[in-house]
Amino acid sequence: MAICILLILPGQARAAKSKDFLMESKSLTLEWNVQYEGWVSPGCHHEEKCEALRLLPLIRTANLVLKPVDLEGGKNPGSVLCRKLSGKVIFGAPKAGGGRTSFCQAGDGSLIPSSFLQRAYGGATR
Amino acid sequence: MKTSLLLILLHFPLISFASGDPVEEPCAEVDLNSSADSPLRKIPVEDQDGAGICYAYAASTLANHWQLKRGGDVKKGFHPLYVAGTYSRVEDRKDTSGGDVSTALNRLRDTGNCPSNRVDEMVRNWSIHGLPYADVLSLIESSSGSSVPQVSAHASSWISGYLGRLEPGSNETTSCELNQKVSRFLKSLPNLNSNQILQNVFSKCEPFEAVSQMPEPSRVRKGTDSEFHGILAKTMKNGDPAAVSLCSNLFYDPTYIGLKPGPTREALNSDECGRHAVVMTGMKTLKGECKYLIRNSWGSDWRAKGQDCACLRADSRYEEICSDFSEAKEVVGCWFSKKSMLGNLYKITTL
Numbered sequence: 001m002a003i004c005i006l007l008i009l010p011g012q013a014r015a016a017k018s019k020d021f022l023m024e025s026k027s028l029t030l031e032w033n034v035q036y037e038g039w040v041s042p043g044c045h046h047e048e049k050c051e052a053l054r055l056l057p058l059i060r061t062a063n064l065v066l067k068p069v070d071l072e073g074g075k076n077p078g079s080v081l082c083r084k085l086s087g088k089v090i091f092g093a094p095k096a097g098g099g100r101t102s103f104c105q106a107g108d109g110s111l112i113p114s115s116f117l118q119r120a121y122g123g124a125t126r
Numbered sequence: 127m128k129t130s131l132l133l134i135l136l137h138f139p140l141i142s143f144a145s146g147d148p149v150e151e152p153c154a155e156v157d158l159n160s161s162a163d164s165p166l167r168k169i170p171v172e173d174q175d176g177a178g179i180c181y182a183y184a185a186s187t188l189a190n191h192w193q194l195k196r197g198g199d200v201k202k203g204f205h206p207l208y209v210a211g212t213y214s215r216v217e218d219r220k221d222t223s224g225g226d227v228s229t230a231l232n233r234l235r236d237t238g239n240c241p242s243n244r245v246d247e248m249v250r251n252w253s254i255h256g257l258p259y260a261d262v263l264s265l266i267e268s269s270s271g272s273s274v275p276q277v278s279a280h281a282s283s284w285i286s287g288y289l290g291r292l293e294p295g296s297n298e299t300t301s302c303e304l305n306q307k308v309s310r311f312l313k314s315l316p317n318l319n320s321n322q323i324l325q326n327v328f329s330k331c332e333p334f335e336a337v338s339q340m341p342e343p344s345r346v347r348k349g350t351d352s353e354f355h356g357i358l359a360k361t362m363k364n365g366d367p368a369a370v371s372l373c374s375n376l377f378y379d380p381t382y383i384g385l386k387p388g389p390t391r392e393a394l395n396s397d398e399c400g401r402h403a404v405v406m407t408g409m410k411t412l413k414g415e416c417k418y419l420i421r422n423s424w425g426s427d428w429r430a431k432g433q434d435c436a437c438l439r440a441d442s443r444y445e446e447i448c449s450d451f452s453e454a455k456e457v458v459g460c461w462f463s464k465k466s467m468l469g470n471l472y473k474i475t476t477l
Contacts, residue, residue, distance in 0.1 A: 017452050032452045037451050037452070038427060038451075039427070068396070068397050068400070071178075071374075071400060072178045072223045072224050072401075073177070073178020073179055073180055073181070073222075073223040073224040073225070074174065074178065074179075074180025074181075074374065074401070074402035074403055074404075074423070075174065075175075075176050075177065075178045075180075075223075076173060076174055076175055076176065076423075076424040076425065077424075078424065078425075079173075079175045079176040080176050083176060089175060089176070091173065091175070093426070094440075094455060096440060096455065097455060098170070098426050098438075098455040098456045099170035099171035099172060099173070099425070099426030099456050100170065100172060100173050100425070100426065101173050101425030101426045101427050101428075102173045102175050102425055113425070113427050114425070115424065115425060115427050115428055115429070118424070119431065122378050122431075
């Protein structure tokens with residue numbers, strides 16, 4: 001029993017990987033979400049604590065459909081989906097350098113990469 | 127009998143050549159991202175957000191690569207928003223969404239370039255206090271499809287939303303007086319379409335940098351798979367990227383084939399295809415198969431379902447197949463099998 005607790009505790013206490021981003025002009029430290037493989041706002045690892053993650057199942061339950069016109073000109077489907085779900089798109093880039101990427105911000109201020117939405121949607125048009 | 131046999135044998139190579147496909151170009155075995163001094167390392171992977179200007183992102187990547195290869199300065203390079211603006215202005219389009227990479231490059235050659243550092247500055251300063259970049263793109267998106275003097279319902283809703291964010295007590299740090307100025311400015315926008323918005327942003331970019339020495343782009347829209355593969359292999363071997371127009375449904379389903387067989391390269395179902403322009407930056411045999419490396423404009427974290435992707439790590443090491451995305455500074459592209467790419471690729475543009 002004691003051995004089990006000792007084995008479990010270090011795993012639970014392990015801090016998530018973090019990285020500093022410049023979001024528009026503000027500095028923000030994001031954490032790596034292991035399940036979805038992307039940088040999210042602190043604590044955004046479970047749906048209960050992160051409204052932005054709750055947008056993902058909404059894509060299916062709300063039966064959200066993107067028409068060809070919604071994506072004309074190769075629009076980023078993640079950004080289009082974010083706005084359709086009443087999220088706000090914010091651009092961010094790692095402070096240490098690297099390209100710009102879009103994040104989706106939910107009403108509670110939580111952030112996920114818009115690519116999470118694009119992957120959850122699963123098709124150019126359906 | 128002997129003579130007949132000899133004649134058949136002599137003619138066999140000719141018969142074979144006339145009836146079959148010519149020998150196909152081998153896999154180029156080139157990755158333009160791998161060298162530390164590759165021009166592509168200086169061109170960040172972009173995110174076009176909800177603006178339908180993939181053609182401008184692909185065209186600016188080709189133009190920037192061309193310029194950097196000749197020792198040019200990345201700060202004075204080509205900005206996708208400016209490319210879209212020039213294209214729309216010269217072609218007199220009401221809408222910036224959707225376009226042709228080759229035409230965009232030709233319009234740049236005709237009219238010159240506004241250096242990308244100037245464009246960034248103008249975008250920042252636009253609309254009095256400077257809209258965040260995502261909001262500029264959002265405004266362009268929401269204005270797409272609207273025609274003067276009408277504005278789409280989406281644009282009205284976006285502007286209302288933006289004005290809502292400027293209400294006292296919101297997180298905006300602008301003063302009340304400035305809010306009023308911004309409100310007045312934004313309320314004038316419904317009379318503009320997306321092309322006019324871009325012209326408004328770039329109205330102060332003078333003088334233009336001449337780009338007349340840029341070669342005329344080459345565009346191929348018809349051809350067999352073998353011919354398309356040959357063009358791409360030669361371009362890669364020459365050390366240049368190629369803009370490719372394809373069915374983006376492939377990004378979700380690696381088995382997707384969007385084109386009818388044959389050289390016409392027509393879509394089987396244009397509603398389903400998801401037309402998109404991206405840039406090819408490599409061709410290599412990986413895991414026993416010839417693969418094409420595709421750089422997208424959906425952000426530096428974009429990855430296609432079921433595909434290996436290449437990344438530049440935070441420690442500047444390049445990984446052809448990224449081992450840990452949490453260590454990646456930038457995902458520079460994803461590898462697609464030659465077969466699946468050619469089943470979806472309908473146009474090639476090179477410089």
